[in-house]
Amino acid sequence: MSLLQLQEVQAYYGGIQALKGISLHVNEGEIVTLIGCNGAGKSTTLKSICGQVKTKGSILFKNIDISSWQPHQAAMEGIAHVPEGRRIFPKLTVKENLEMGAFSVKDKKVVKERMEQSFAYFPRLRERLNQTGGTMSGGEQQMLAIARALMMKPKMLLLDEPSMGLAPVIVDQIFEIIGEMNRTGMTILLVEQNAYQALQVANRGYVIQTGEIIMEDDAKTLLVNDQVKEAYLAG
Template identity: 75%
Template sequence: MSLLELKGVHAYYGAIEALKGVTLTVEEGEIVSLIGSNGAGKSTTLKAICGQINTTGSIRFHGTEMSSLPPHRAALEGIAHVPEGRRIFPRLTVKENLEMGAFSMRDKKTIKQRMEMVFDHFPRLRERLTQTGGTMSGGEQQMLAIGRALMMQPRILLLDEPSMGLAPIIVEQIFDIIQQLNREGMTVLLVEQNAFQALQIAHRGYVMQTGEILMEDAAELLLVNEQVKEAYLA
């Protein structure tokens, strides 16, 4: 049984069909990259998994049907979503943002332990603990967004365009951290326009176009696929 399985998922924004029968799987312990151009439906796929839009078809997470459940249940089931644009709370401090990630926890000792785990991955956040999120750099905000998601101790991390708007050296750091988290057992579904970098760290990849899955293969094979190279890696 796959950790995450979508079968024939359709989603609409008004009369516009954004997802047209999407089928994909993510196995436990994998990094799976979902690549495609703007408007392909990548972000919509993540929103569908989290219950943020109405869908038809099946979305199963660890055997539980998610498509009929409210969005907060996705978080409680162990799905953490880091949305495009980071969406931190700009007026809250780093500490307060991280505490928001542990909204379902009441045990202060556990929250502190999780925060220390986040600091192990992102030492800079410890240095910025009392700084408000909105005054941080784009890279620091991305670290905070991922750190907030990790406070949930999720079973899967959904990352939407983590490299967007960041300097190349910061992008490299973020992707290194994603790999490190995966080596520690975190399952990752990565949506990314930087197809080359996304496929370099992934086990498998899906190529999406106008709401449909165009192809699926091992990441190393997609990197040398001529169609993929011409469309997304040139």
């Protein structure tokens, strides 16, 4: 069953059209990846789902049209967005960052339980609990950004370039954790320039180019597609 459906979605930044009528869907329990070059519209797609940019077309989440929603409404409904560049609170501690992720939860016991669940994925964050976010490594900050999103107990996780700027060994760890989260039932829409890593972990994939979906298929099929290999997997 489709948890998320985009139908002919157009997105605009002022007078500039960034998405030119894209359609895609994410089934419950899937990892779906959206790959493409810089400026293709990947991040804009995630921002459209979250209500951060002006759109036309239909965005359905759990069969509810959310295309006119504000970001806080999407978050409260269960859509957690981990933006490109991590965007943690650099002057807050790890603990405080995680608590911000659960800002709408009043029960302190529930907050603590969710924090423990986050530490199961990211044990290093427990060790850094009282360290300010801005003093941690890029990999640790990415872990914190994802863990903060998990504090919402989301129904869908939107990940924007989780491997950006990270060392290869950390990238491997992040993608391993993405796979682990999915195996527990988490539905994930993954935007990623590292097409090889993304297609390795995903069930299905879409290729976006200049604001249009030009290809979609099973991830394994896209991995061996000559056009995809030449454009996104070379080197």
